Amino acid sequence: MRARRFDPGRRDFARLFAVGGSAALFHAGGGWASAAPLRTTPASPDERFWEDVRAQYVMPPGYICLNAANLCPSPSRVLDAYFEGTRSVDRDPSSQNRQKTHDGREATRRAIAAFLRVTPEEIVITRNTSESNNAVSSGLDLKSGDEVLLFGDNHPSNLAAWRQKAERFGFTVKLVDQVNPHPGHDYYVDAFRKQLSPATRVVAFTHVTSTVGDLLPAKQLCALARERGAISLVDGAQSFGALDVDLSDMQPDFFSGSAHKWPCGPKENGILYVNARVQSRIRPTIVSLYPGEVGISKTMEAFGQRDEPAIIGFGEALAFQTKVGRAAIERRSRELTRALVEGLRRIDGVKVWTHDDPTRSAAIVSFQPASLDVRKLHQALYERDRIVCATRGGADRPGLRFAPHFYNLQADVDRAVDAIERYVRTGVCWNPTIYQVRLELKPSPERPIPSPGLIAVRRAPGAATVAGIDRSPDPKASCRRYPRARREQSDRSRGLTAARIHRRLALPASGHLAVR
Numbered sequence: 427m428r429a430r431r432f433d434p435g436r437r438d439f440a441r442l443f444a445v446g447g448s449a450a451l452f453h454a455g456g457g458w459a460s461a462a463p464l465r466t467t468p469a470s471p472d473e474r475f476w477e478d479v480r481a482q483y484v485m486p487p488g489y490i491c492l493n494a495a496n497l498c499p500s501p502s503r504v505l506d507a508y509f510e511g512t513r514s515v516d517r518d519p520s521s522q523n524r525q526k527t528h529d530g531r532e533a534t535r536r537a538i539a540a541f542l543r544v545t546p547e548e549i550v551i552t553r554n555t556s557e558s559n560n561a562v563s564s565g566l567d568l569k570s571g572d573e574v575l576l577f578g579d580n581h582p583s584n585l586a587a588w589r590q591k592a593e594r595f596g597f598t599v600k601l602v603d604q605v606n607p608h609p610g611h612d613y614y615v616d617a618f619r620k621q622l623s624p625a626t627r628v629v630a631f632t633h634v635t636s637t638v639g640d641l642l643p644a645k646q647l648c649a650l651a652r653e654r655g656a657i658s659l660v661d662g663a664q665s666f667g668a669l670d671v672d673l674s675d676m677q678p679d680f681f682s683g684s685a686h687k688w689p690c691g692p693k694e695n696g697i698l699y700v701n702a703r704v705q706s707r708i709r710p711t712i713v714s715l716y717p718g719e720v721g722i723s724k725t726m727e728a729f730g731q732r733d734e735p736a737i738i739g740f741g742e743a744l745a746f747q748t749k750v751g752r753a754a755i756e757r758r759s760r761e762l763t764r765a766l767v768e769g770l771r772r773i774d775g776v777k778v779w780t781h782d783d784p785t786r787s788a789a790i791v792s793f794q795p796a797s798l799d800v801r802k803l804h805q806a807l808y809e810r811d812r813i814v815c816a817t818r819g820g821a822d823r824p825g826l827r828f829a830p831h832f833y834n835l836q837a838d839v840d841r842a843v844d845a846i847e848r849y850v851r852t853g854v855c856w857n858p859t860i861y862q863v864r865l866e867l868k869p870s871p872e873r874p875i876p877s878p879g880l881i882a883v884r885r886a887p888g889a890a891t892v893a894g895i896d897r898s899p900d901p902k903a904s905c906r907r908y909p910r911a912r913r914e915q916s917d918r919s920r921g922l923t924a925a926r927i928h929r930r931l932a933l934p935a936s937g938h939l940a941v942r
């Protein structure tokens with residue numbers, strides 16, 4: 427089916443809330459600074475441009491989020507859209523007013539369809555990828571004698587879920603094992619082909635794996651499934667919003683994704699694409715009121731009341747990515763990933779699990795940081811270096827996972843590589859110093875703070891910022907929680923200024939505390 431043209435630009439959402447004089451209800455005030463409009467993406471964006479993109483986010487300066495594969499922050503324009511819609515509903519919860527948010531949900535559906543180059547009639551707005559994957563495994567009619575062929579490195583929502591339903595409905599699950607390092611596209615096409623049989627009804631795999639970021643040949647695998655009369659399900663949790671995914675080219679039967687990962691949308695929003703050719707093959711597993719208005723959403727999206735302002739925020743997130751440019755975003759996150767891989771490979775003892783070849787990987791890099799304790803390293807990176815990433819325990823390709831996105835800077839990559847190099851050289855010696863600080867707190871309506879008194883402030887030795895605050899009014903109790911820590915009295919000369927503590931406590935304005 428041909429994709430209908432829709433421009434998911436800001437105008438659509440802005441227009442929505444200008445209807446019927448409602449614009450007056452919507453003004454910023456969510457407690458974060460709205461970002462200045464982003465300039466048009468240059469043909470060859472330089473670092474200055476990406477700094478402007480970074481400034482669209484409310485993450486504090488110096489905070490490095492390399493965890494896009496898990497959860498992404500939303501830019502402030504998404505927060506604004508979500509907040510404004512929520513405030514409107516809470517000011518006027520009438521069904522008349524909420525017609526605007528129903529319209530917004532449909533505008534988001536059109537935005538998703540345009541983003542993926544398919545039709546709105548094929549889009550279901552779900553809560554997340556997990557729900558979308560389960561809607562497929564629960565909604566198809568499968569029975570004893572049927573086979574479902576899965577990739578072995580699928581997320582539990584596309585692996586454990588199938589196994590559980592196989593027990594219930596009597597069909598059989600077969601696996602194509604993951605191989606490390608990624609053996610190439612031909613290997614996987616061949617491996618799936620060998621496992622397909624006349625009984626195979628479904629082929630389900632992950633476009634980009636969350637473990638080490640292996641990229642699978644989605645288009646070829648979908649074509650193979652189609653040739654053999656099987657239905658394909660592509661888990662796009664790690665490609666939707668990261669790669670310039672074109673479903674009209676990939677041609678899956680189902681494609682799932684989450685708004686709160688790479689698209690940087692509000693939390694708990696997701697998509698399920700249902701190709702028009704299989705819509706008669708799936709049944710809804712949730713049947714309630716308030717369905718979507720077009721196509722498959724009329725039957726598959728009757729989930730009862732929704733958080734429609736969040737769905738509107740999702741549309742805003744796609745508009746933002748469209749404005750920056752999908753291809754530019756993919757190039758940028760791949761570039762940062764390549765720089766990470768190169769930097770990590772130079773460190774003695776580090777083993778990188780992710781393949782260098784861009785046809786076999788995307789914007790995720792997993793690595794084993796020599797013999798370091800991964801859990802401690804993960805914590806030290808967060809507390810000392812303000813670097814956020816994910817861990818992978820167990821025996822199967824253990825280590826850390828970095829997943830940079832278009833809000834990251836080259837400087838973030840340098841700091842992350844330097845930090846890993848330093849810890850590999852020195853070990854992770856996590857021995858925070860406890861500073862005891864007397865705080866004088868003025869009450870604040872926005873953030874009540876425990877009564878004035880002593881609190882303990884943890885700080886990593888040598889770190890420039892306060893690592894954590896223990897709000898216990900009893901410093902002895904705080905110190906007991908860190909028994910190996912050295913105890914010292916803080917003073918300003920150690921750089922533990924009121925301003926720093928202030929930032930850390932996220933007090934609404936300065937002047938609420940003094941350090942003695």
Ligand SMILES: Cc1ncc(COP(=O)(O)O)c(C=O)c1O
Pocket residue numbers: 495496554555556557580581583632634635636661663664684
């Ligand atoms: C490949 C893959 N599928 C599904 C999911 C589940 O996503 P969600 O928690 O948003 O449902 C994840 C989450 O990391 C994932 O990586």
